[in-house]
Amino acid sequence: MNETIFIRRSIRKFLNTPIEREVIERIISAGMHAPSAMNTQPWEFLVLTRPETRNIIAEMSPYAKMAANAPVVILTLANLDLEKDGGWYAQGLAACSQNILLQIVEEGLGGVWLGIYPVHSRMKKLQEAFSLPETLLPFSAIPFGHSERINKPANRFTPSKIHYDQYHQ
Ligand SMILES: Cc1cc2nc3c(=O)[nH]c(=O)nc-3n(C[C@H](O)[C@H](O)[C@H](O)COP(=O)(O)O)c2cc1C
Numbered sequence: 001m002n003e004t005i006f007i008r009r010s011i012r013k014f015l016n017t018p019i020e021r022e023v024i025e026r027i028i029s030a031g032m033h034a035p036s037a038m039n040t041q042p043w044e045f046l047v048l049t050r051p052e053t054r055n056i057i058a059e060m061s062p063y064a065k066m067a068a069n070a071p072v073v074i075l076t077l078a079n080l081d082l083e084k085d086g087g088w089y090a091q092g093l094a095a096c097s098q099n100i101l102l103q104i105v106e107e108g109l110g111g112v113w114l115g116i117y118p119v120h121s122r123m124k125k126l127q128e129a130f131s132l133p134e135t136l137l138p139f140s141a142i143p144f145g146h147s148e149r150i151n152k153p154a155n156r157f158t159p160s161k162i163h164y165d166q167y168h169q
Contacts, residue, residue: 004105007151011110012066014145019072023107027144028074030103036092042082043096043139046075046130056129057114057141060122064114070143074100075126078117078137090117093139104144110151111144 028045036042048054049072057075058068067073076097078089097113104111116122117139126138 004102007153008101008105009110009151009154010112011144011147011149011151012112013149014066014070014110014143014147017071017146019109019145023109024072024074027100027103027107030106031074031076031096031100034092034095034099036095037086037088038084040082040084040089040092042079042089042092044077044079044136046077048073048075053130054143056126057143060116060125060141061114061119064141066112067114067141067143070111071145073141073143075130075141076100076139077132078139080135080137089137090139093117097140097142100142104142105151108146109144110147110149111142114141114143116140 024047028047031043031045032041034043046053048057051068054067054070054073057073058065076093078093080089083089101111101113116126117137123138126132127134127136130138132138
């Protein structure tokens with residue numbers, strides 16, 4: 001049983017404690033070890049530590065306010081130049097985002113996935129705000145840091161959603 005998967009919860013309240021660069025890079029390294037179609041590794045990362053850059057994320061949607069109070073926000077980007085064909089990049093970026101969340105837990109920290117892709121207006125707004133080329137698509141934003149909150153594990157095991165050999169309604 002991988003404990004980390006089962007104790008991970010979204011954390012939206014952070015302490016002001018700074019996060020060392022070494023920790024940030026271990027977290028991003030976990031993202032870089034995600035599976036990707038044809039091993040294209042179609043990701044890039046913008047690490048946001050200054051209030052003015054974190055505020056851009058906080059203002060991107062009504063559900064992103066906590067980004068202003070996190071010491072670090074990782075903005076994951078899909079590099080469409082690395083994409084071979086077919087739009088598989090979204091699945092690679094989702095796996096990468098989940099790996100990041102799990103490594104955040106491993107580091108004793110808390111974080112939350114903020115959705116950007118596929119909301120066109122959010123992607124466009126962030127491309128403009130960070131002067132990104134058309135071929136770099138903001139995919140997810142992950143504010144994280146130390147938190148006073150303890151993860152409260154959720155039991156979501158739902159046997160009725162499992163179907164062997166044939167789908168039963
Ligand atoms: C694609 C995606 C987009 C999300 N967007 C937001 C968001 O904008 N704001 C937020 O507070 N949480 C966001 N979440 C976190 C979910 O609300 C959260 O994962 C879900 O409620 C389950 O709770 P848990 O993460 O604590 O298990 C997002 C999660 C995913 C996977």
